[in-house]
Amino acid sequence: MRFTVKFFIALGLLFTGLNLLPQMASADSTINFGVEAEIPDNQIDKKQSYFDLKMSPGQEQTVYVNVSNATSNKVTVEMNINAATTNDNGYVDYSEGDKKPDASMKNNITDMVEYDKEIEVQPGETKKVPIKITMPDESYDGIVLGGINFTQKESEVAGDEESSKDESMVKNRYSYVIGLMLTETDTAVEPDMELKSIKPGQYNYANYVKVNLQNPTSAMITGLNIDAKVYKDGSDEVLHETKKEGLSMAPNSNFNYMIDWENQEFKPGTYRMKMTATDGNDHTWKWDEKFTIERDDAKKYNDRAVGLEKDYTWLYITLGIVGLLILLLIVFLLGRRSSKKKENRLKEQMKQELENKDNDPKE
16 A cells, blocks of 8 residues: 555656646756755655655654755755645646645645755755754644655746847746655555535636545545546436546545536536546545536636537527528518409409499490
């Protein structure tokens, strides 16, 4: 179990590192500094390159990270420590410092550490950077998980003269992340999952239904496979289905599982979602829930969506009805006109007969 957790922590650090790479990199981009954790004696697994510490309630400990500068210029490194979260792709993330902590989180790692926000490292220097950890007084089971992020100060990031003048161009900023996992007891914590909400939304201007899932426990959920189906309420026909495998959730975190609406318009009404989630430790969670897409929400998201496949069914029906009404009106008017002509002919005929009768000499 702990091996699996360590594997997914390492995988999460990798994905976080990838997420923190610049959006656009030039061929001559360089990383101007390096970081390395000094592994202390209370490290649970000394083979790991991140901090995996066994500590006690109320314990204080300072750990160190060596930040090195192999360049000929001074480097200013910004350091930030974030609680591990779960991003909406379904992976543990250590970079979402602005994400609101989950309501189930009792021990936020950001409240347990003290550190310098900026570190100046001179050319050729390796600086030992302290991070002071103070454990909460009340004992807890499970893990507290976070990441130590290192990024070079933006104003120092190298770029050519033209790109430096053009603020619209993306500068290269590389980051390192070192995991920080804190444990107090050996008591195993069984993971759990709760469904918090189902509502329409968008991602990259495409319509999705967002299912907010929460891990309210201090254990990681790993090897997570999810299958979600959406039906119109009262129907057995699957309208939309999204399957994902190999996901993970950080302790005491939540994320939005995105059900792809496949470039279709949201239609107001009541729907039913059936979801099954399984993890790598034989846990299964199932939900069968109704949800509603309100007319105002449907219009709002449909108006914003890009590449939407419009449903013109009602337009066709409306045009058909209007066309039929026009045809009936034309038939009515033609019939009325024909009747009028016939009536006029009869009147003319009767008038002629009367005139002929009056002019008859026999009379």
